Amino acid sequence: MDNKLFSVLTAPQRFFAGIEERPVNLGIPAVIVLLMGLVSAASAYLVTGVTMQILPAEAQSMIGLIQGISVISAIIIVLVMWVIMAGIFYLISMAFNGAGDFKRVLEVTGYGYIPQLIGGIISLPLTIQYFASIHLPETTDPTLIQSAVSGMMKTPSMMVVSLISIVFLLWSANIWIFGVREARHLTTSNAVITVGIPVLVSLLFSVYGLVA
Template identity: 35%
Template sequence: MAESILTALFKPDEFFEEQSKKEASLSIPLGIICVYALLSGIAGYQMAVLMAPMYEIIAEGYGEIIAIFGAIGGFIGAALTWVVVSVIFFLLSMLFRGEGSMKKVLEAVGYGFTPLIAVAGIGVVYLAMIADQIQVTVVHDIMDPGAIEAAMGEFMAQPAMQEYTLLITVISVIFFIWAANIWYFGIRHARNLTARDAGITVLIPVAIYLIFIIITSGVFV
């Protein structure tokens, strides 16, 4: 398993060319997604714990429940991302008369999530390191959107959270480019596409997403 993952990471063209001759197998990709989803769930739990005091007036005693929902949301969201990305690549490749099953696409996309495990892991570690530096403004009126927006603004404007946002944005861009390289070769072989068609199928959606996260993060504005 480790050899397959390493080959996919550093020799994706060679790896997926060989995989295209075999039946699709989701065992390793599913394991990769489970690790990524688990780390995302931990990050969701951490963030929910940090933000729970913001709503302590109306949710007193329910902080742990809020944190658990944060963890569940992080886990499910990460797993759904795998499916959504796979569907997007599959549908776009249909424009170029791509061949190959959806299962093959899920396999290729799953391997491509390996670099993103590093992003999730670094985020978890860094959040744990800065947790004691975070202060939260209590929202006294949950029905007041302005109060919630102001509290969230103060939360994200703290130096520790700004550093966290910058770190996650930078490493997300770096590791998403790595993931895109894996997806490019994976989809090219999984759907039997030309280099041009695989590039359009994979690189354009990834570029749009990266531009989106850079803009919405606000770290370079």
């Protein structure tokens, strides 16, 4: 990561200052989000491989296909969520008379995913280590399958992964505030509200997943 891009993490206010005077560049943000999608795909591959152990022997031949679908789906979901998050920022900022192109909001939103990419990379070894040691008994009972999957996600290792995700989401939120402020010409307080609403909802879902 070059020094200029690194400043997104350390000094987002300076990085985004004057961004409206530069041409919109979705290339780097798209690469950031795609890399995040690949990390998510790796986790999906591991989780799917383990959960498919539950299937009876005659269905084991489907594991490769299901894992492939999971990998592709994980990448697509991350890319779609990038657009959705940018769209939410854009729509909420309209309440504050925000002015600025949607592509610009998409650009700054993509840069804001860098912390979550880092968090995903940090979490991946924990995920690999945990799921490599999991062996589930075969069953066709949907209740037992749901219970087994739910139990895996409530272990200390997975709770640590969830906490890492929360911490790095908050870091992303800090970057998004300055990016959206410049992209939509908002005051800092209005940018905090614009970013804070969807981030708070996401945090509530994450916390609920930890305690439910």
